[in-house]
Amino acid sequence: MTATLEIKDLHVKVADTEILKGVSLTIRQGEVHAMMGPNGSGKSTLAYAIAGHPHYEITGGDILFDGQSILDMAPDERAKLGVFLAFQYPVAIPGVSFANFLRAAVSNVRGYKEKARAGVSSNGETGAKVIGSELMPMREFRQELLAKMDRFNVDRAFARRYLNDGFSGGEKKRGEVLQMAMLEPKIAILDESDSGLDIDALRVVSDGINKLVADGMGALLITHYQRILNYVKPDKVSVFYNGRIVLTGGPEIAHMLEEKGYGWVETEMGELAPAAPDHA
C-alpha cells in the first residue's frame, strides 16, 4: 500500500499572524513534489505545520496521513507514522552524540519500546524485560549505520560527533539525509536540503534523495533553485506565493521561474491567484 500525505485547505497562524492561507497538496510515496517560492512566503511554515511544531497554530483545514488526521498528534507520533522533516536550519545540540541520538530515534520509530513493553526482546524472543531492550541492539544499529554512511556518502566520523555541533552548513544537510536514510520515512519534507551546498555535496544529497525515492519514499522538495532539479527529477512542481500554492505543473515551471524570477509570479499570478476558500 502506498501512503499518502494530504494537506487540505490548511490555514496556519504564527504569533497571531496568518501565514498559510489555504494550502492544499497531496504527496504520495514514490513521488517527488518540488515546491518553489520566494523568501518569507511560508514554505517552512508549511513544513513545520506538517511535522507538528507547537508554535504553529492550525486555524483551519486538515493534514491527513492515509486518510487519518494527524493534527492531534505530537511530533514524535508523526515521525512514527513515517513523516520526516529535513530541517532548513538543523539545530546543534552540544553533548548529544549523533550516534546515540540516532539509535534512540530509530529505536522509537521502529517500535523497540513497544516490543520491550510487551516483553519481546530484540531478537524476537518473549521473556523478561531486559535493561536497554528499548533500544535497537548496539551491534545491529552500528552495522546498519556504517552501511548507510557508506551508501549515502557520509563520513564515518559523524557518528562520534555531537549532533550538528560545529557542523558546516553542508555537513548539517548531509546529516539530515543520513538521519532520513536511517529512519526510513514514507513521506519526507525536505526544506531547502540543497541550500548552501557546493556541487559535490549537492550530488551527495540529491543522490541520497533519489535512492530513498527509488526505495519508495515520497518527497516534498522545497527549494529556491532549479539546479537540484537537474539531479532529482520532480513529478510535479508547485509555486508557493504569499501563503498559498498559486500554480502547479511539471518540471518546466521550475525553468520558467529560474528565467523570470518571482517577479513574474507577482505580476502574472498576483491577480490570477485563486482566492482563499474562506473568501470564496
Place this chain on the structure above:
Amino acid sequence: MNIQELTQERYSLAAVRAISEQYQEPEWLRQARLAAWEAFMALPWPDYSEETWRRTRLTGFNLEQFPPAASDLPAAADRQALPADLARNLAMIQSAGALVFSDDRLIYADLDADLAGRGVIFTDLRTALRQHEEVVRAHLGALAPAGENKFAALHYALWRNGAFLYAPPHVALEKPLQVITQVSGGQALFPHSLFIGAENSEVTIVEDFVGGARGLCNGVVENYPMAAARLHYLHLQNLETSAWNVSTMRAAAQRDALYRQLQASWGSRLSKVWIDLEMEGPGSHGELLGLYFPQGRQHIDHHTNQNHKREHATSDLLFKGALDDKSRSVYQGIIRVWPGAQKTDAYQKNDNLILSAGARADSIPGLEIEADDVRCTHGATSAKVQDEYLFYLMARGLGRKTAKRMIVQGFFEEVLNRVPVQGVRDKLEAEIAKRVGLE
C-alpha cells in the same frame, strides 16, 4: 557513650572536652579543640550582608535540634555483610581499597595487600592518630583552619572521625580508593577527610556521603598533593534532600602537582560548600569540576577560590547545573592571582540550565589579579531548554521526556567526559537520568 551522656548540653565547652576525654586525645589536639570552640563562640552566625551568605539563608536551621550522630550499624567482616545499598554502592566502582563509615564509626575497611605493603595508609582518622600521630598533627587543620568560618570552627571542636589516606612518595595507585559515609538521620555529623599524596605519588579517591535525612552534615576536607603528586578527589554528596550540608574543602597543590576535584552536589535541602584551591607551588595544575541538579526546593551554594600564589600554575574550573521546580543555585567563584604569580593561566566557567520557570540560578564570577603577565578567563551562562531543540528531537521520533533527558544529559556531557573513573561516570549518569525522569 556519646556527648549527651557525658554532659547536659549538646553544644558546650564541656561537650568539646568530653570528646578529648573519651578518646584520651593528645594535648595538642585537646588544645586545638578548645581553640576551635573559642573561635566558634567568637564568630557570628552568618550575616546575610556578608558576600558569601548574601544569597543563602539558613532559615529554619537550629543547631541545638541535632544530637551528635550515634551509629547503630554493626561492623561488617566483608563487603557482602554490609547493608545491601552500601554493598551495591561499593560494587559500582572497581577500587583498590574501601572505607565504610556509619557516622563516626568505621564499620568496614579493606585495602589491596600489595599497596599496604608499599606503605599506603588508608584508614580512619582515629586509627591514623594512634598509629601516625605526627603525620596527622602536621596536617590536620593546617590547610583549612578552624577560624575559616563558623561551621569549620564547630567542626574542629566536635569532629570524631573521618577518612585518612597517605600515599608514600613515588607510589601510583592504578585503581581508585573508595570512602562511603552513611549518615544517620536527624543528627549532626562532623566528618573530617584528610588525604595526603606524597611527592610524585598518584591516587584517586572517591568519597560518597549518603543518608542524613533531617540532619546536619558539617564536614571538612583537606587534600595535600605534594610536589609532582597527582591527586584526584571525587566528592559525591548524595545526602537525603532533607539534610543540611555544610562543607569546607581545601587543597594545596605543591610544585608541579596535579590536583583534580569533582564535586557532585546532588542531595541536601541546603548545601553551603566552599572549595579552595591553593596553587602553592610553581607549575602546579588544578582542575575543579562541579555538577548539581537541584529539584523541589533544594538550595545548592558553591563558593570557589582559585588562589594562584606562584608562577606558571594553571587552574581550570567548570561547574554545570540544571535546575528544576523551585530550586535555587548560587555559584560564587573567584580567581586570585598574587603579585609575582606570573604566567598564571586560570579559567573559570559556570553554566546553568533552567528547566522550570520557578527555578533560579545566581552566578557571580570574579577576578582579583595582582600580576601582569597572566591569562585569566571567566564566564557564566544561563539558558532554558529551548523548544527548538525539543522539536528537532521529537520530529525524529523521540518522546518529549526522552528528548528533554538527552538535552540535559548533553548539557552535562562536558563535565562527564572529564570524570576519570568510569564507575563514577555511570553513577552520575544514573543520577541525572533519575532526575530528568525516564519515560
